[in-house]
Amino acid sequence: MTTAAKRQLKLGAILEGVGADHASWRDPDLAGDASIDIGWYIDNARLAEAAKFDLVFIVDSPFITPDTAPHFLNRLEPLTLLSALAVSTSKIGLVGTLTTSYWEPYNVARQFGSLDHISKGRAGWNVVTTGLEGAARNYGRDAHFDHAVRYERAGEFVDVVQGLWDSYEDDAFPRDKEAGVFLDKAKQHALNHKGEHFSVAGPLALSRSRQGQPVIFQAGVSGAGRDLGARIAEGVFAGVDGFEDAQEYYADLKARAVAQGRDPDHVSVLPGLSPIIANTDEEARALADAQRGSVSIDKLLTQLGRAFGYHDFKQYPLDGPFPDVSGLSLNAYKGHAERIVRISQEQNLTLRQAAERFGTWRTDFVGSPQTVADEIQRWFDGRAADGFILRVTRPGDFALFREKVVPILQARGLFRTEYEHDTLRGHLGLPVPENRWTRAPGLIAAE
Known part of the structure; x- marks a missing residue:
């Protein structure tokens, strides 16, 4: 067994x-x-x-x-x-x-x-x-x-x-020098995909x-x-x-x-x-805080916008609710964009909070x-x-x-x-x- x-x-x-x-x-x-x-x-x-x-x-x-x-x-x-x-x-x-x-x-x-x-x-x-x-x-x-x-x-x-x-099938090439046979033609296959x-x-x-x-x-x-x-x-x-x-x-x-x-x-x-x-x-958490603080909010907003085809989120109030982007086509990173919208709405995130959450790699x-x-x-x-x-x-x-x-x-x-x-x-x-x-x-x- x-x-x-x-x-x-x-x-x-x-x-x-x-x-x-x-x-x-x-x-x-x-x-x-x-x-x-x-x-x-x-x-x-x-x-x-x-x-x-x-x-x-x-x-x-x-x-x-x-x-x-x-x-x-x-x-x-x-x-x-x-x-x-x-x-x-x-x-x-x-x-x-x-x-x-x-x-x-x-x-x-x-x-x-x-x-x-x-x-x-x-x-x-x-x-x-x-x-x-x-x-x-x-x-x-x-x-x-x-x-x-x-x-x-x-x-x-x-x-x-x-x-x-x-x-090619795995044994398509006999490479038989004495017989002069390099390829077994029956083992070469055209795809003919339409x-x-x-x-x-x-x-x-x-x-x-x-x-x-x-x-x-x-x-x-x-x-x-x-x-x-x-x-x-x-x-x-x-x-x-x-x-x-x-x-x-x-x-x-x-x-x-x-x-x-x-x-x-x-x-x-x-x-x-x-x-x-x-x-x-404790040292790792302090390092994480320092790394998060080293990236400007403008850059976080740019990264947030990438999931929406580089939509410009800088036009909205930072500390207002996450904006209604339902009018966007979401034809960029659709699944990721939909998840950002869903979580931001479920958790009542402000734009700033969403940028801090999704504008950089989250790590547990x-x-x-x-x-x-x-x-x-x-x-x-x-x-x-x-x-x-x-x-x-x-x-x-x-x-x-x-x-x-x-x-x-x-x-x-x-x-x-x-x-x-x-x-x-x-x-x-x-x-x-x-x-x-x-x-x-x-x-x-x-x-």
Whole structure:
């Protein structure tokens, strides 16, 4: 009789250079050009790998304004960056963001398939639909795709990409020099996809990697986003507002995955983690207060507005009630914007309070290493998370987490002390997907 594998905490690192807030870049130990310095990324990816993290993660978005947070203003393109990390590391997963709204499936299939080969099976694609409406003007469109259309397009996009990744059966290349046979032509397959949004013939000129296909990640808060994640994602970067909200999100997403006929253990829910750690809880709370006070209210209002397509919240009375924004289309980060409105109304927040609450990363993880480890375990044991994605920008903060918190989690048996696998699927406990052309004919026909 076999027993189920013990559930294991998963850890990723968002490499954010000079920071996605408006304060981290001023850290005296952080290089001012970290977001465009490949050496900074290589060093931090190697540190994360030495700490046995599952993956590093590169965020992206195709639109900025002069008020955008420092890291977003001047940063490297994800796939180029991750290709450099692939040859500078050997175990850690490499996950990057590319939008389905302003790219083409064939290009994305080729890029991530190439990264998967370069890294020997460590690639992951974070599927996004692009929330910022201004992106449309950077790609020759007068208007952004409607929210519902973005998610419909994204679902078809991923289906096409995964179909292209299966263009060759695993034994399609005999490479028989004596017989002069390089390819078994019967094992090369055109996709011939014709759908509502895409028409793609294929085949892709690239075989599958050691892990079969790159791992699919997604980050959806709205109903449409959750549905897409439940259908396609193997890792979900969850935007949540505290423990109870995280528990609701976790249960809901897993239930949606089951409704899709999927194994819920093959969908890892991974909230962001931005801990504030010091020797004692009192010192950590004082540090948290100081960090909150270091960001001006104008910058907090700008960050608050980002979820609403950079709506200008500076026009409203700061200490009046959170303004009625029901007239906005909410065609940007719809789920996040709706959550801000809901919580602000339920808790009768003023605009200032909402900006302080949502204009910066909220963290429930403030305290000594022991306290932070306790809270991580509470979320993990309480089915609020399968793991976390740690923000990495300030060198001292990352060192404290690696050197003080991770050993506690390892001592409790929650987190690995050594890698057992060398692919991203292996780290996450995911099976290698069977090539659709080698499945039983009935299964192929049912797709």
